[in-house]
Amino acid sequence: MGSAPAENVRRGKHSGRKTQIVVVGGGAGGLALVRKLGAKFGRKQHDIILVDQNLSHIWKPLLHEVAAGSLDANLDEVGYRGHCYKWGYRFFQGSLSGIDRGERTISLAPVHDDKGNEVIAGHTIRYDYLVLAVGSISNDFGVPGVKEHCIYLDSRDQADIFRTKLLNNCLRVSRAMMANPDANEQVKIAIVGAGATGVELAAELYNAAGALRHYGLEVFDESRLKVTLLEAGPRILPALPEKLAGAARHELNELGVIVQTDTQVIKARPRTLFTSAGEELDADLIVWAAGVKGAEFLGSLGLETNRRNQIIVHGTMQTLDDDRIFALGDCASYTPEGEDMPIPPRAQAAHQMAGTVFKNIVRSIKGKPLKTFVYEDKGSLISLSRFSTVGSLMGNLVGGSLAVEGRMARFIYTSLYRLHLLGIHGWMKGLFLMAIGRVNRIVRPRLKLH
Structure with a gap:
């Protein structure tokens, strides 16, 4: 699942006729999004791919409990490979290193083991729609x-x-x-x-x-x-x-x-x-x-970012530079019309953004106008x-x-x-x-x- 050759992703027998939706980042928003996409489309007409540098997901608001020893992450983590089989998407392990918007491909850096040996070579993945949901890092x-x-x-x-x-x-x-x-x-x-x-x-x-x-x-x-x-x-x-x-x-x-x-x-x-x-x-x-701020590599992708290295998006969650690329969660910055401050980087915001991106990808495939994200502050x-x-x-x-x-x-x-x-x-x-x-x-x- 995680080590298929690049040509199977870019030029395989399905790539010519399937709409390929790639989500980078398996956090709260990204994982919820691929589940919805997989449940909606399955694998017959669409190819849903999740990319993450880790093999499993843990809800970020619980990390302080993991740090203190109050929570055993082995019990609460979600393995991407088992989850993708259940919900009809594919998983590739890797870190995003670049985007070729002309070719509509992303580049993944090589994956190494704890001794520095290369496990998965660097490769590219084609996309029709790309969603960046890579979260944030400490500022x-x-x-x-x-x-x-x-x-x-x-x-x-x-x-x-x-x-x-x-x-x-x-x-x-x-x-x-x-x-x-x-x-x-x-x-x-x-x-x-x-x-x-x-x-x-x-x-x-x-x-x-x-x-x-x-x-x-x-x-x-x-x-x-x-x-x-x-x-x-x-x-x-x-x-x-x-x-x-x-x-x-x-x-x-x-x-x-x-x-x-x-x-x-x-x-x-x-x-x-x-x-x-x-x-x-x-x-x-x-x-x-x-x-928090956006990861350093976000500033090198050719997409407009703010001073905290977050990707600036329209209300549709599309990036300013490319309508085929969406961003959500902590790595995205969206300031609603009439507001002075962007949506705060919270798990609830990521979940809500994932819902809007899901609807807008479905609407885009059907040729319908896209919806504007409306943040509902739950407190x-x-x-x-x-x-x-x-x-x-x-x-x-x-x-x-x-x-x-x-x-x-x-x-x-x-x-x-x-x-x-x-x-x-x-x-x-x-x-x-x-x-x-x-x-x-x-x-x-x-x-x-x-």
């Missing part, structure tokens, strides 16, 4: 030392790296405390950026720390953890109303998180952050969650692990927002992931996976420690 804003000395949470691999380093540091402290019970040893973690990722990770770390004593670290508990959350702006969670952001900050303070607002990081060094106020902050682990929810959940619902649907906290907010937050499962698996399998998830929470360990 370091050019701060010196961030790339070299901070950890991002953009992918499962990065979350796994953080979890391994976290557990090693917890084990170090636990052993030191066993050797000397009077020692004041701590695992120091600095998180830069108090948006959803930073705040949720800070709370999840305390949840994990409280459970470690049940898994061999008998003398380790929450008091051995020191988490500092740094935010350059005047308050945390700027997407939420000030009252709810204040409630979240109070909850973080109760857990023991040190929250520092109006604190700009100007340099990173090994185990040290430097702020504009002249402060030096030491930490065993430094996580950078201060913002924002922030999970503080098992401790609390806060958020605002409905957004512009009712001309305002409805503040929610506690169990109701937690239920709705969990429902968002359930809707994601339904979006990529359909109703039958989606409901079945929800039931399995409930069972796993009861019978499996609370933490993934390997």
